[in-house]
Amino acid sequence: MNRVFIKTYGCQMNERDSEAVAFKLKARGYEIVSDEAIADVVLLNTCSVRDQAEQKAIGKAGHLAHRKKKNQKFIFGVMGCMAQNRGEELFDILPDLDLVVGTQKFHRIPEYLDKITGSTEPKTTNIIDLEDEEFSQEEIRDHLNTSQNKVTAFVSIMQGCNMNCTFCIVPKTRGKERYRSIASITKEVQELVDRGVREVTLLGQIVNAYGRGSLPRIDNKSPFVQLLEKLNEIEGLYRIRFTSPHPTSFGDDLIECFARLSKLCEHAHLPMQSGSDRILKLMNRPYTRKKFLAITKKLRNAHSKMRISTDVILGFPGESDEDYALTKSAFIEATFEMAYIFKYSERSGTPAVELSDSVPKDVKEMRNQDLLTQLEKQSYVSNSSSVGKRYEVLVEGKAKRGKDMLIGRTRCNRRVVFEGNQVLAGELLDIEIKDVSATTLIGENNQ
Template sequence: MTNSTILPDFKLQQGTFFVQVWGCQMNVYDGDRIRELLTSAGFVETAAVENASIVVLVTCAVRAKAEDKVFNQIAAWRHQQKISKNTVIALGGCVGSELAEEILKLDKSVNVIFGPRTIHRLPSLISAYIQTHEPQVDVNADAIDKFDYFPSSHAEGPSAFVTIMEGCSNKCTYCIVPYTRGDEQSRPVQDIIDECVNFISNGAIEIHLLGQNVNSYHGVMNDGTVCNFSTLLYEIAAIPGLRRLRFTTSNPMDFTDDIIDAVKNLSVISDQIHVPIQAGSDRILSLMHRRYTAKEYIELTEKLRAARPTVHISSDFIVGFPGETEEDFEKTMEVVEKVKFDLSFSFVYSKRQGTPAALMEDKVTKEEKFNRLYKLQNRLEELALSYTQQFVGTVQECIVEGISRKDENELKSRASSGRIVVFKGSEDLIGKMVKVKITSTHAHTLKGELIND
C-alpha cells in the first residue's frame, strides 16, 4: 500500500468518470472541483455510473447513516452489474479522513481513498493505482493547499459555491468534522475574490460562501492584514454582476454585531440566514461545548430581525444528545416557539467514535429520541408552512435556475428566502433575476406570475 508517487506530468489514459456526492454543501463544492480536476487530466464525465471506468464517491461522516449509504450504494451497483471488478472506485470526503485504511477492510473493491484536504491529488492517486494495482490512501495535507491546484472553475447555472475556509477548531463534543477536516484555516481574500469573479464572468449571479463556521473567517489580505468575515462580505458584495450572496454555516457565538450590520447594509445578502442552535437547554449546550446560551441565541435572532425585518432564520437541531431529559427537550421547544424558525433541519443524535460525546452515558431510549424528534419536526413544519402562506400576494425577486421538473412549461426559480418559486416563462430567462408575484402555495413551493417591468 502506497501514497501517491506518480510524477505530476504523468498522463492518464483516456477514460470516463462518474461522481456522486452525499452530505454538506462543502462536499458539493469538492465534488465540482473533482470533476474539473479529472476533466483536466483527460477523462470525460458520464451521467451514468455503468458507463464509467472510474467512480468517485464523496460522502460525509457527521452521521453514521451517511457512511452506510456509500457502502450500500457500492454493493447495489455491484449487484446490478453497473460496476465490475475493473471499475476504479475512489472513496473520499470526510469519511475518507475518518476511516482511511479501515475502508479497505470494509470494502475490498475500493481502490483509492482520499480526504477533503487531498482531492487535488486524486488524478495522481488514480494514476498510481492504474499503474501498480495497489490501493492508494492519502488523506493528509495542509487544509488550503488544494485550492492552488484547482483548474479555473466555470459556473454550472446561475449559482456557485465558494469555499472560504477549511476545517473547524470549535471541537463540539458530538462532531467528527474537526478530526476529518482538521483545524480551521482561512483562504486568502484575493483567492476568494478571484474565484467569485471567475464564476460571475462565466454566468453566475449568486455566490454561496461555504465553511464549517464562516463567521470565524480570518483570511490574509494583499497588504498582509487580516480580514474578518464582515469585511469579506463587503468585498464580495462590491463585485460587479453579483445579484445575491448567501453563506453557510454560522456559529452563534461568532455572529458578531459587525456581521449583523453587514446583513443590514448589504441588500445583496439573502434573506435566508442559517444559524444552528442544536439545542435549547443550556445544560445540553454546555455538554455539546456550544459556547452560548439559549438566551444569547434568542437575542441574536432579535438583532437579526431588527437589522433585516424580512429575514428568515433557519437552524439545525440534535435531538436525544446523551443525557438529554424531557425537561431539556422542552427547553428546545420553548426556543422554537420564541424564535419561530423557518425551513430547519433536525436529527437524532448519531454517535461518532473518536468524539467526546461518544464516551458520555446515554440513557435516552431510541423510542424516546424519535418521539421527541417527531414532535420537534411537526412543529418546525407547521412554522415553515405558516411562512410559506404569508408569501401569497407578495412580489419576490427570484433567480431562475431552470425548467421545472414537474411541468416543462414552467420555470423553477429561487427567492431570497430560499423558497422554490415556479412560474410560466420563456427559457431565455434561465440564469437571470426576475420579479414574480406569488399567487398560490404547494407545501414549501410557491407558484406565481412573472411581472414584466
C-alpha cells in the same frame, strides 16, 4: 479506462469538493460522465456527520465491489470525510477497493488514478492518502464550465474547524481551520460572474469565523465582514449567501451587514442544536439559550424581511423531556421558518460517545416528529403571509415537476415555482405569489 462517475454524499462543501475534483480530472484527460453504468471509474465522495450517511456510502461501495469481481478492470475509490475517518479500515471492509483519499488530498486524485490505471509507471493498487497538506484550501477553487453553474455557485473560502462540539466528527475529518486569501476568493467570484453566475454561496464549516486569528480586523470589522464588503462591490453579482455559520461568530459587525450590503441576502442560517443550556453545555456549544435568542432578535431587527433557518439535534445523551420542551419553546420563540432536524447518532471518535444516559430510539423519533410538525406549522404560516405579494426571484432553471415550470428563489431563500421559458434562467423577475405550501411558493410571472 478514462470515464469517471462521482457520487456525492452530504453537504454543500462535498458538492463543491466533487466539482473541483471533476475539474482536475477533466484537465488530466478523464471524461466525467453522468451515467454510472458506463463509467470505468466510480468515486464516492463521502460524509461522516451522521452514521446513516456512512452506512449508505459503505453499502454503495459494497455494490461496487461486486461489480469489480465481474470486471477486474473496473476501478472504485472512496474520498472525503468517511475516508479520512475510517482510513485503512476501509480496505478491511472492502478488500477490492482501489483508492482511499482524505479531505486534504482531493487534488491528488488524478495522479493516483493515473497510477492505478497504469497510464503512468509503475502501476499501483490500493492507494491511501490521508495526510495533511499545507495550502490544500487553495485547491478547491476550480469550477466546471457547464450550464448547471451559470446562475448559482458554491465558493469554498476555508477548510477545517477549530470548534470542538462533542457530537461532531468534522474537526477530525477536516482538520484545523485554514483560510484562503480575500484576493483569491474575490478573483474566483469575479471569474464566475464573468461566466454568468449571478449568486454565490460562501462555504466553510464555521464560515463566519473566516480568518480568525490569522487575518487582522480592520476598522473593527472581522475578516469575514471585510470579504463580504469586497464581494459586494463586484459588478454583475446579484446575490451573496453563506453557510454554515456558528452563533458565537455572529458579531454585531456581521449582523449590521444585512442592513447595509445590498447584495447580502436577508436569510441567515443559525444552528441552535438545542434550546436547553444544560444540553448545550454537554454539546460544548459556547452560548446560552438567552444569548442565542438575542442574536435571532438582532438579525430580525437588522432587516424587516429577515428569514432564519436552523439546525437541531434531538435525543442527545441525557436529553430529558424538560430539555426537549426547552428546545421546542426556543424553536417557537425564534419563529424559525426552515430547519434541518436530526436525531442524534453516535460518531466514533467524538467525545459524546463517552456520555451515558442515551435516549431510547422511540423517544428520539417521537420528539423528531413533534418538532417536524411544529416546523411545518411555522413554515406554512410564514409562507402564507406571502400570498398576494411580489418578490424578486432569481430564476435558477427548469423545475423538476410540471411542464414549462421554472424554479427560482427569493432573496430570503424561499423556493418559488412558476410557469415560464427556460431562457429566463439567470434573470431576476418580479413574481406575484398566488398560493403556497409549507416548503414552496407558487407564483405567476405577469411581466
